[in-house]
Amino acid sequence: MPLALDIALGHLKRRKRQTLVSVLGVALGVGFFIGMTSLMRGFQTYFVQQVIDVAPHVVMKDEFRRPDLQPVELAFAGGAVEVRGVKPRDTVRGIREAGAKLAAIEAMPGVAVAPMLRGPALLRYGARDTSVSIGGIDPERERRVTNIEKDMTEGRLEDLRSTANGVIVGIGVAQRLGAKVGDTVTAISPAGVTQPFRIVGIIATGVTAIDASEAYVLLRLAQVLLDRPNVINSLRIRLDDVREAEPLARRLESVFRYRTESWEESNRNILGLFVIQNAIMYSVVGAILLVAAFGIYNIISTVVHEKARDIAILKSLGFRAADIQRIFVLEGAIVGVAGAIAGWGVGIGLIEALAQVRFDQVGPVIQGRSGFLLAREWWPYLAGAVFALVAATVAAFIPARRASRLNPVEIVRGAA
Amino acid sequence: MSTILRAEGVTRVLPGPQPVTLVRDIDFALSPGEFVAVTGPSGSGKSSLLYLLGLLDRPTEGRISIEGRDTAAMSENELAATRLARLGFVFQFHFLLPEFTTLDNLLIPMRRLGRWDEAEREDRARALLASLGMDEAAGKLPEQLSGGMRQRAAIARALANDPALLLADEPTGNLDTRNARTVFDIFERLVADEHRSVIVVTHDQEQAARAPRQVRLVDGRIVHDSARD
Ligand SMILES: Nc1ncnc2c1ncn2[C@@H]1O[C@H](COP(=O)(O)OP(=O)(O)OP(=O)(O)O)[C@@H](O)[C@H]1O
């Protein structure tokens, strides 16, 4: 064993209790870091997975990030004129030349795209009615982009095609109407079109707002019902590689100009919340480790103080300042390493304990889950250990440097 | 005769609002195999002189050279290396490391020097302890030793790297007469049998008288040096 390590261990063994407390401090910091990371990451990964699973990765909308310039502004561009109160030219909303765009996007590798026209309508069954948001879809393409089919409790997406005037409604809609599969409901659009539809499927996503307000029909039928022939108002895209979403969205927007959002952009507020959540967690863990680092600083300082005579004799024996410094930095590092290893144990224990927690009384908080969502990853172990080691070494460095600068003559004089 | 250690016009002043002169105008030369006893009243600068000669402190004026090398030109690390390989220190307090056994205490400077391999080191350390009548102390912690044994262990450690010069500052200050005599017996033998040089600061006139060369300090100056008078 190297001499410096031998001496360092000797010092720590002499102060077992204080060493233990310091190790424990580091262990708690590392352990909580591992446990909290697992908890947060578990939830966040689950959430992101849900979003990625359910929602399209990129959505092109029938709107622009900047409102269209009015002809008068175009005509006097750059002129010292300010135009106010211009009556905007009426335009039909919708994505123009959707077919060509669809084909162009579909030609890209690893990309699936589905068109949609969404608009409001009233569904009536007997004496009851409810307003819904009708989505006109292309079942073949829809299936490749979203997985609404997974949420269907009755019927299949394909039934929209095989049945004339088929409609799939949310379970809440069906309940409100008192209708079930096979019943024929009447749809009335704001455009004044009235059309009968036959319920061919039921969707239950678990999200009440969606289940109580959505209905799906064939795109062609929606265009007739809403009186928007050949118009769609969104293109939804699913990617093999979700990481491509943001760059693809930017590319599409720059080419087609329509507002195109990646799932990251659509969920920016929640992803932003995650950042805050993580920041809070890391501050708490950082504070624990900071306290642990002070503990280490404290023990090394005490040892340096107590061992002044030993330092003096080592120096008079011919140890260099760097040798002395190494001994005490090593002591900090030993506490750091021991704390990190113990912290792994604390972390594993914490995760196992959290895994046992069940929220039975609250009911399934997240579909099919009644406990914490825990991520089991290896990197928090590594990160926690590295951070602990660095913190411990830095904390030991200050007293170690003081030790290395002690003047043996002064100490020997004082001790005599 | 060659000179192992030489001080020329050495003065050491502690700086400060009221500078303290520890020693002044010291001229001193030491040959291999010399045994010097340094005496003087308390506060006369004996310890200060020993720290200077032992390269633990640097003079503010004058020069100290060891084995022909001027210490002013040596870095702190070079001084440390010289202390490690060529000098041995013994203080009034033993300064053994309390976590280590006597044997391990002896091994520490040897391991730092790295001149011998592990087996050789242990053989040497045990032989050294045996020569000082300390065989049984090898596996004991310092706190398990008597005062006299501790001081002998400290001497053994000072000798671990086979130094040319041993410097001792009141090594018998805490010992009874019998133990003090034993320590001086060891010094005599180191000089006579092993041709080492020894400088020992002591208050003990009886033991001091055993050294062939006497140096007396008063107020930081050498007022008597038997080698010169
Ligand atoms: N750090 C210091 N500050 C002020 N004065 C000091 C300091 N160190 C030593 N002195 C003074 O320098 C003088 C020499 O001290 P030194 O310890 O060398 O004497 P000494 O001969 O070894 O004495 P003793 O026999 O008591 O050990 C003394 O007067 C002492 O008070």
Ligand SMILES: [Mg+2]
């Ligand atoms: Mg003294």
